[in-house]
Amino acid sequence: MVGRVLSIQSHVVFGYVGGKAAVFPLQCLGYDVDVVNTVHFSNHSGYGWLGGTKTTAAELTQIFQSMESNNLLLPERLLTGYIPGAEGLSAVADLVDKLKAKKPNLIYLLDPVLGDSGRLYVAPDVIPIYQRMLPQSTIITPNWFEVETLTDIKLQDLASLRRALKILHEEYRVPNVVISSIPLADWLSAALPPTFSKIPPNSPRLLCIASAATPNSAHPSTVYAQPVELLPGYFSGVGDLFSALLLAHFVHGDASSNGEAVSHAASQALAKTHAMLRLTHEYAETLPEEDRQPTDDEKDAADPQRKVRRMRGRELRLIQGQDIIRGSGLEIEAMQDWTDFWTT
Amino acid sequence: MVGRVLSIQSHVVFGYVGGKAAVFPLQCLGYDVDVVNTVHFSNHSGYGWLGGTKTTAAELTQIFQSMESNNLLLPERLLTGYIPGAEGLSAVADLVDKLKAKKPNLIYLLDPVLGDSGRLYVAPDVIPIYQRMLPQSTIITPNWFEVETLTDIKLQDLASLRRALKILHEEYRVPNVVISSIPLADWLSAALPPTFSKIPPNSPRLLCIASAATPNSAHPSTVYAQPVELLPGYFSGVGDLFSALLLAHFVHGDASSNGEAVSHAASQALAKTHAMLRLTHEYAETLPEEDRQPTDDEKDAADPQRKVRRMRGRELRLIQGQDIIRGSGLEIEAMQDWTDFWTT
Numbered sequence: 018m019v020g021r022v023l024s025i026q027s028h029v030v031f032g033y034v035g036g037k038a039a040v041f042p043l044q045c046l047g048y049d050v051d052v053v054n055t056v057h058f059s060n061h062s063g064y065g066w067l068g069g070t071k072t073t074a075a076e077l078t079q080i081f082q083s084m085e086s087n088n089l090l091l092p093e094r095l096l097t098g099y100i101p102g103a104e105g106l107s108a109v110a111d112l113v114d115k116l117k118a119k120k121p122n123l124i125y126l127l128d129p130v131l132g133d134s135g136r137l138y139v140a141p142d143v144i145p146i147y148q149r150m151l152p153q154s155t156i157i158t159p160n161w162f163e164v165e166t167l168t169d170i171k172l173q174d175l176a177s178l179r180r181a182l183k184i185l186h187e188e189y190r191v192p193n194v195v196i197s198s199i200p201l202a203d204w205l206s207a208a209l210p211p212t213f214s215k216i217p218p219n220s221p222r223l224l225c226i227a228s229a230a231t232p233n234s235a236h237p238s239t240v241y242a243q244p245v246e247l248l249p250g251y252f253s254g255v256g257d258l259f260s261a262l263l264l265a266h267f268v269h270g271d272a273s274s275n276g277e278a279v280s281h282a283a284s285q286a287l288a289k290t291h292a293m294l295r296l297t298h299e300y301a302e303t304l305p306e307e308d309r310q311p312t313d314d315e316k317d318a319a320d321p322q323r324k325v326r327r328m329r330g331r332e333l334r335l336i337q338g339q340d341i342i343r344g345s346g347l348e349i350e351a352m353q354d355w356t357d358f359w360t361t
Numbered sequence: 362m363v364g365r366v367l368s369i370q371s372h373v374v375f376g377y378v379g380g381k382a383a384v385f386p387l388q389c390l391g392y393d394v395d396v397v398n399t400v401h402f403s404n405h406s407g408y409g410w411l412g413g414t415k416t417t418a419a420e421l422t423q424i425f426q427s428m429e430s431n432n433l434l435l436p437e438r439l440l441t442g443y444i445p446g447a448e449g450l451s452a453v454a455d456l457v458d459k460l461k462a463k464k465p466n467l468i469y470l471l472d473p474v475l476g477d478s479g480r481l482y483v484a485p486d487v488i489p490i491y492q493r494m495l496p497q498s499t500i501i502t503p504n505w506f507e508v509e510t511l512t513d514i515k516l517q518d519l520a521s522l523r524r525a526l527k528i529l530h531e532e533y534r535v536p537n538v539v540i541s542s543i544p545l546a547d548w549l550s551a552a553l554p555p556t557f558s559k560i561p562p563n564s565p566r567l568l569c570i571a572s573a574a575t576p577n578s579a580h581p582s583t584v585y586a587q588p589v590e591l592l593p594g595y596f597s598g599v600g601d602l603f604s605a606l607l608l609a610h611f612v613h614g615d616a617s618s619n620g621e622a623v624s625h626a627a628s629q630a631l632a633k634t635h636a637m638l639r640l641t642h643e644y645a646e647t648l649p650e651e652d653r654q655p656t657d658d659e660k661d662a663a664d665p666q667r668k669v670r671r672m673r674g675r676e677l678r679l680i681q682g683q684d685i686i687r688g689s690g691l692e693i694e695a696m697q698d699w700t701d702f703w704t705t
Binding site for chain 1: 363
């Protein structure tokens with residue numbers, strides 16, 4: 018894996034979210050990474066205090082312009098993540114148009130960072146800008162909530178999931194949609210074909226779905242899926258790591274093999290992300306009890322350091338797990354073809 | 362090598378200087394790195410255009426305060442580099458005092474980035490602040506010009522070099538001074554003891570000097586040296602990479618073995634930096650002729666892209682050379698003890 022990636026997302030001094038979760042893995046895998054920071058914060062927002070500033074749209078534009086004047090806009094791949102304001106996102110959207118015009122086969126992974134679990138963490142006016150940007154992407158990696166927000170469809174059954182994917186592929190012309198984790202609710206579990214490995218009913222699991230558009234074919238896409246074990250507790254930066262690995266492992270083939278390209282890359286990204294999460298979880302378990310208290314808003318409010326200690330213990334073990342990124346000793350389970358996704 | 366490094370220096374989107382030259386090597390070698398950016402620029406200042414902003418002192422202070430509130434100021438090692446203004450540097454100096462008070466055995470590598478070849482590239486009022494900070498450092502890595510600027514001594518013979526080192530060790534109480542490269546002028550070459558490998562008179566060479574303070578002893582320090590081959594052309598970020606590697610390899614022993622600690626670390630840093638430089642040089646040689654034009658201010662002025670192409674071809678091959686950072690297959694030449702440095 019060689020080439021140049023332009024990464025535009027958040028920067029935190031301490032810990033591993035945004036660019037701090039994405040850049041090092043891309044570098045380990047052999048990519049030169051041009052790193053634009055959309056914020057310069059002390060840490061992720063889950064901690065008690067947050068210091069630093071957002072990069073203004075004017076500054077982003079000035080950086081892009083200088084790079085253009087110096088002829089340094091040379092990426093073969095583009096990765097965009099958290100961009101907090103509409104003005105900044107517009108500056109990035111303009112850059113994307115410019116890069117795509119110059120290099121139509123640019124591989125663009127757009128992570129539409131909008132929010133999670135029903136809560137937006139960007140200004141609402143970024144949503145229509147993301148919708149306008151979608152047709153320029155090669156792969157998008159929305160979570161459950163972001164699929165709902167972008168398509169305005171509540172995901173509650175197989176029919177609504179189909180409608181949402183159809184909109185993303187056909188209306189927004191997104192070639193590849195990868196939803197890294199959806200809670201494996203009963204309706205979703207029941208819809209999975211029997212060829213999928215048996216999922217014990219009481220084991221908490223997530224499902225990763227990769228959907229590759231199949232234009233001029235009977236169905237909107239080829240869909241792949243893989244159940245993923247859900248580890249207890251909330252870890253930050255997991256989606257950012259997953260997207261970076263997905264982009265790193267995506268090997269552009271001809272159109273007919275597009276589904277294989279994205280399912281192969283998603284398999285790699287899933288296995289590595291999960292191994293990193295497991296390493297982090299195991300490390301967190303070795304910490305003194307006071308550093309691994311469960312989430313409890315009431316106790317956190319009474320003792321702000323309680324939350325800080327928990328957050329700190331759950332930072333991704335990216336450095337200690339760098340061999341995982343390189344793939345040493347890792348077993349990669351291929352995603353399964355969900356053959357009858359559009360027909361059952 | 363494990364532990365946490367707080368790195369405070371410049372950030373460029375494209376290329377490898379400042380933090381972009383330092384953070385990835387530290388991470389490859391196993392360190393968690395907390396990354397504070399003192400500037401957010403498109404590229405290094407050697408290119409034609411430069412976009413972006415300097416981080417204000419207020420923003421730096423706010424970031425440090427949030428980290429303190431969250432109890433995230435946990436580094437065992439500190440690395441400071443380019444900090445362009447006096448206010449920002451004062452904010453960093455305050456942080457250093459706080460960190461040292463909390464953890465007296467903090468290993469602090471201070472790279473006093475002031476300028477090169479007789480030209481300052483920071484505001485002159487940062488000089489006295491650096492002088493006040495020197496006693497807090499474990500290692501400093503000034504270049505030739507920075508030694509002169511900090512000590513106010515013109516380095517022109519062995520006597521002036523001794524005076525400068527004596528001032529740094531005794532007046533400013535710096536335990537370890539590493540000057541990564543001094544042009545091997547006749548007076549310096551003549552002063553080297555005969556045990557040093559013969560240096561052919563017409564081969565352009567530099568000398569790396571490491572000087573470890575020996576308090577309560579007959580002489581101010583133990584001095585080590587190693588000639589280094591000078592590669593043609595100017596490469597940016599070399600000093601930043603060297604300082605990061607030096608810090609990564611520095612293993613604190615008891616006071617008596619201090620000289621061994623710094624000379625061992627400098628040997629490693631020299632070998633790896635030189636191998637990276639050679640890799641970069643060899644790559645630059647493979648570029649089309651228009652991308653490897655020699656420095657020529659007149660031609661550069663007539664065609665600004667000429668300079669840009671040269672700069673681009675000389676960016677460190679940090680990613681492609683990551684095995685060098687890990688030390689695989691690298692022969693490390695130990696620095697030699699300059700036994701009679703203080704007595705001849």
